[in-house]
Amino acid sequence: MKKLTIAIVTGLMSASSWSACNYNLDATSSQISNLGAVPFTNNFGQKVSANVTSDKKMYLASSAEGLNGYLTNSGTGDKTLPSSGILAFEVAIPNFILSKPSNGEVEADIILFSKDSVNQGVLSGMIYLHSGYNNISGYSENARVSGFLGGGSYTMNNGQMTINNPSVSLPFTGAALPLNSNYRVGIYLNQNSKQLGLIVNGVNKGYVFNYEKSLLNLGVILGLTTARLTPSDNVLNQEVKLSLVTDKNHFQFTYPTGTKDICGNTI
Template sequence: MKKIGIVTLSAITLCWAIYDVYPDNTNTVTHNDSSKKGGSKNFSSTAKNEKLASQTLLAQTTSLNSSAPVCQYNFDATQEDYDLWNKEHSDYWSMKKFPLIIGQKFSLKVDQPISENEYGIVEYIAKSKASLHSPHNIGDFILPHTGIIAFEMELKLPISALGNSSFGNSAYYSSAIGFNGVTNNGYTVRSNYWFDMGTYDPDFGQNPTKLSYNIAYRLRDNSGPDHPYYKGQKLTNNANGYQRLGVYINQNIKQVGFIINGVDQGYKSTLPAPLENISFSASSAISIDAEQLFGQELSNELITDRNALQFNYPQGTTDICGNVI
């Protein structure tokens, strides 16, 4: 049986659609493909109900310039949790815990040959225990139901990718940070910030290096349209390789806006109702023949505390814990 990666699952089928993307063009042609493996697959076969266990957990330290606790999401799934999931889902590539973790930053350093396996890909993941076993993508962090909520995601990409559209015989590397949650009127919301390089199309050859973000919502039983928004993004050619996305969710008007590398894109998606809860995940996959990336440290980081957010948001915006920025 052909293995499927979680990065592939989360980044390609996360919004229930495959996109024909034209560079630097937000106009896309979408093809719904409910037959794609993993598009609506739950992350656990053992979940028996949809009871939401709130995990609105805050670190017991103090934010800079603030008496409020640091606002953090709880990425507490362990390698033992992933091993159990791997055993229950043998048709997917095995998940591994990121080798380097500092707070909500998840990294891998390409400093030695990657251990070989039969599929040629190593995949790393960061999730919470609750979201790993959550039915129907119910989030495990309760959000404020009014106001504007913001958070940021940052990807540290291979330096060689910046300013280039194709590598020719390049190693495969993919990274993503995503979120999902549900509304109170029966919809699942999914979003992803995703980079990949070194993919290959049997009909067209080497695919261009891609950075993109997307959001979509659909009825929780996966019926009806998927209401997607997708944007392919040019890589900013900076010296350090970081690419940062800000997301702000206006619960009052039920709209979602984006800021990419400091440039506000405005509201791009309208939700069917306020987002009640949220879960986050980070993932990376790399081919075992990634010699051209040796010496580089690549990372995915979720930024949720108001004092660490870098971009300018509408007045009154809070972090996901409700602390005003």
């Protein structure tokens, strides 16, 4: 009986490990520097963090294979997707700055990139959490989630990609600082209707973007950008944490019936 129990437990542990959906943020410093950025100060699996400084900086984290596809293969993601069904992932932001900067801006970024199923089109863009501005004319001063997405057919010229369809700006969703510790953004891709849906802090915004063909793959980059901050700014040294959540067992939001994580596990 003891041997049987051990065998059952071992089998369950093995099955659990096998079904886990991971996307390790293991891109190298060299890859990241090719995008004019630096690695996050702390990086553990799918969680990253850095403290805000007065320097103008862009921190990035992605998978090594994904970033290679982004840099050298016209935006090809590294996570293969099924051609039908609905797929989801989330980004948790348990730590963000506590208030709007005295000057300048702080922004947490979710960057998406993908080739379509016939490799003749792309989806790319950014969904961001912005701190709001102070003392910068012409810009909204409110903290918010927004972004822009583009996709469809493209042309190549001397290795540079130009997407032929215009990008779509996402509507602003206000965010009150400080954020609650459970703040998240959920993204779901409907491969049947060719649409991208968005959930912000538990509020389902529905489908906010249409793409042309089912997506063949997906790559994700997490980012943190700081700019125009002064050496005495009130947000300096505050820690920003981001976590890429790809395993359905750790999702927080409710998605359409039958949705799977990006590894194909039904929620």
